[in-house]
Amino acid sequence: MFRTVAPPPPDFAGKRVIVTGGSRGIGAAIVQRFLDGGADVVATARSATEQTPQRATFIAGDVSTLTGVRALTAAALEALGGVDVLINNAGAARTHLGGTSTIPDEEWLDALNLNYLSAVRVTGELLPTLRETGPGAAIVNISSGAALTAPPLLAHYGAAKAALNAYGKALATELAPEGIRVTTVVPGTVLTPGADAIRQDIADATGASLAETTADVTAAIPLGRPGDPRDVAEAVAYLASDRAQWVTGVTLAVDGGQLPGI
Structure with a gap:
């Protein structure tokens, strides 16, 4: 079981944070961790749930389309006045028990739009504001163990998350001269x-x-x-904080030792 640790320090006081897919599970735990650290947080998802932290500003929308992304990011920036930390967590998977060959074309496209291109689009829309924030701004992408060892029934999901891993590494290299850090977290079984x-x-x-x-x-x-969602949230909080100011471009497995080395 997850062992409760001491209350987190106010390491995000005054920070403005956007978390996509923040209504439940890992996303809700990440939202709560930033709230506990003193941040102002916007959580986005298609709909709120009973797990969605009530102290966050919730904005409903769909990040699987460019139109939806533009509407969400505009609303989030209006609510926060800017952004210091972006957490690209939105994602979902549908199983195909018949394996890779039974996944229809439209589901490959859906998987790419939701699990990969959503992060590309959200980041693209928010990058001008992140650049205004400058050194100290951080982006954390939430991937999946399926990106490393995708079972056939989740091949489309694993492929999309593997693309996210590659994108994060490339973006980290591009933005490093500006002091904007980009990292990726790969949860195991949570x-x-x-x-x-x-x-x-x-x-x-x-x-x-x-x-x-x-x-x-x-x-x-x-x-x-x-894993407990809070295990992942703690890793995200570290990577987004100034404690990790010399950490960028990494892909961190948070998995209890389950996954192969990255």
């Missing part, structure tokens, strides 16, 4: 509603229970437990 839905699909197909399927995955994690 207990979230979205991941639970994927495991439930697998359980249904194999005749196992969700608990049995989760236990099988957990057995492969050296630290002996699946």
